[in-house]
Amino acid sequence: MTTYTDRHGATLPLPDAAADARVRSDDRSHVFHSWSAQAAIDPLPVAAGRGSTFWDYDGNAYLDFSSQLVNLNLGHQHPDLVAAIQQQAGRLSTIQPAMANDVRGELARLISEVAPDGFEKVFFTNGGAEANEYAVRMARQSTGRRKVLSMYRSYHGSTSTAISLTGDPRRWANDTADAGAVRFFGPYLYRSPFHAETPEQEAERALAHLEQTIQLEGPQTIAAIIIETVVGTNGVLVPPPGYLPGVRALCDRYGIVYIADEVMVGFGRLGEWFGIDAFGAQPDLLTFAKGVNSGYVPLGGVVISDRIARAFDTMPFAGGLTYSGHPLACAAGVATFEVFRRDGILERVRDLGERVVEPTLRSWVERHPSVGEVRGRGLFWAVELVRDAETREPLVPFNAAGADAAPMVAFATAARRAGVWPFTHFNRVHVAPPLVIEEEELRRGLGVIDEALAVADEVAAG
Missing domain, CATH: 3.40.640.10 (Type I PLP-dependent aspartate aminotransferase-like (Major domain))
Structure with a gap:
């Protein structure tokens, strides 16, 4: 996406550093965010979204592999x-x-x-x-x-x-x-x-x-x-x-x-x-x-x-x-x-889950020492990351924060840099994209997560 529509209806080009700065300033000055220490966060300003993708004001595209908060089932800006x-x-x-x-x-x-x-x-x-x-x-x-x-x-x-x-x-x-x-x-x-x-x-x-x-x-x-x-x-x-x-x-x-x-x-x-x-x-x-x-x-x-x-x-x-x-x-x-x-949404969710997601995730258990278990159904899966597959010690402790959470932060950062916005919680990454995601997008997103798991593998390797 090279343009976005602002709140006045104007079509403007991306990247837009001035708009990014305005959104950040208003947010940090006036918006009180949930579940957060206010001085410790830096929310990403989002300019636009379409289907399974959203864009920031720098023009970076992110595949939305969390469906925002697992709610955006029909994707961004569905015309209907x-x-x-x-x-x-x-x-x-x-x-x-x-x-x-x-x-x-x-x-x-x-x-x-x-x-x-x-x-x-x-x-x-x-x-x-x-x-x-x-x-x-x-x-x-x-x-x-x-x-x-x-x-x-x-x-x-x-x-x-x-x-x-x-x-x-x-x-x-x-x-x-x-x-x-x-x-x-x-x-x-x-x-x-x-x-x-x-x-x-x-x-x-x-x-x-x-x-x-x-x-x-x-x-x-x-x-x-x-x-x-x-x-x-x-x-x-x-x-x-x-x-x-x-x-x-x-x-x-x-x-x-x-x-x-x-x-x-x-x-x-x-x-x-x-x-x-x-x-x-x-x-x-x-x-x-x-x-x-x-x-x-x-x-x-x-x-x-x-x-x-x-x-x-x-x-x-x-x-x-x-x-x-x-x-x-x-x-x-x-x-x-x-x-x-x-559009046969229920049928395509079952198909993509069984034919694409499940076999891909199960292959990770064999190839990644940091993957302890995968589980799920449809387009709702968890990959449980561990330091040791035998002892099942979690990659990060329960309710980890600060330095303890660093391996998961590093994994999520690697995924985002490659254009996928993941859902992470404690020692898990969840796969929960919009139900309208195209198969090519789904495979590409899974490929990014596959590569980002190298960060967790390094921790598991000691």
């Missing part, structure tokens, strides 16, 4: 989504949620049609954290219980209840917000907390541990269990066969609501409308956001099973949001369904 938002803005920009709206109702119907059987109602939120907050509120109000169980390796959002349920270190500064949060160990065969040697053992022992946790906490006190169908930021942990059906059986046995957090994997990331479709289990509440409209306008929600919805037929639901089901966001959501069906 942009047109849907423009058209909606031209006829009805906003309306309060207590009134009926055509695109809100249409999107709710479309979502219910691809949700598991017996899910007819959708409550819209502004994003994934709120979706999980409100799912928990529904579970608590419908059961009259308080506790909610979640995994140690998890992320459910940064609002008060969602961050209390989160298992990763981002919780540590915030974990007094909800006293009803209880954590347990989920399955993770590569680093099994249950000393399992097979997927079957891992599922069986993880379920036994979960049931023991339920019993020790008191089943009559537990409103819900919330589980990311595939654990996202904390490892792309694909559940072993039988695990999620086993969770469903435990919830049935003890009268507990099963919440499937599909904020990251819903809407095509695994090659399914909802990830739960791949694992033979049915939740009671299903949360979504991100891929429902690729984040073009903030949107999330809860798909509610008929059983839970009936609890609120005569009992008012105690919750609401000013922007619930915002028309601009829902218009982009309706367009997303049209694109998915017209």
Whole structure:
């Protein structure tokens, strides 16, 4: 890309040093960034994006191998989504949620049609954290219980209840917000907390541990269990066969609501409308956001099973949001369904995952001493980097920062210099490009990561 469009609609050439300086100045002077020590960061100014690529003001192109925050499923500036938002803005920009709206109702119907059987109602939120907050509120109000169980390796959002349920270190500064949060160990065969040697053992022992946790906490006190169908930021942990059906059986046995957090994997990331479709289990509440409209306008929600919805037929639901089901966001959501069906997005995700990504990543285990394990599905994979393949010592420590994180910083820097923006977390690199990525782009991006792994290999070689 040699030009970009500024906020006034002018077409300007790249590189543009003056624009870069203005954006940096305004950002560093006035924008307060999340999860960061403000003086320690230097955010990249982005001039434009198209498809699977974005450009900075120096004219450098980056393949977006993280789909921003694993939300840009249909890529940057998809013309159908942009047109849907423009058209909606031209006829009805906003309306309060207590009134009926055509695109809100249409999107709710479309979502219910691809949700598991017996899910007819959708409550819209502004994003994934709120979706999980409100799912928990529904579970608590419908059961009259308080506790909610979640995994140690998890992320459910940064609002008060969602961050209390989160298992990763981002919780540590915030974990007094909800006293009803209880954590347990989920399955993770590569680093099994249950000393399992097979997927079957891992599922069986993880379920036994979960049931023991339920019993020790008191089943009559537990409103819900919330589980990311595939654990996202904390490892792309694909559940072993039988695990999620086993969770469903435990919830049935003890009268507990099963919440499937599909904020990251819903809407095509695994090659399914909802990830739960791949694992033979049915939740009671299903949360979504991100891929429902690729984040073009903030949107999330809860798909509610008929059983839970009936609890609120005569009992008012105690919750609401000013922007619930915002028309601009829902218009982009309706367009997303049209694109998915017209362009066969689910089918191409399964094809690219099975034919391109999986064999490429599995070859790295043999060729790179720093690659301990690869795992994933569709266009959602993790490469776990280690110092020693035998001991499985992580390339960097858990929650590494500063000098301890240097090997991963060096890897990410090498990838970016070669034109790929990777998703890294602790000792892992995740492969999560837009679902519309061209096969040539996908292979090129994987090739860049392959070469950048030489940095990690040097550490592994000692």
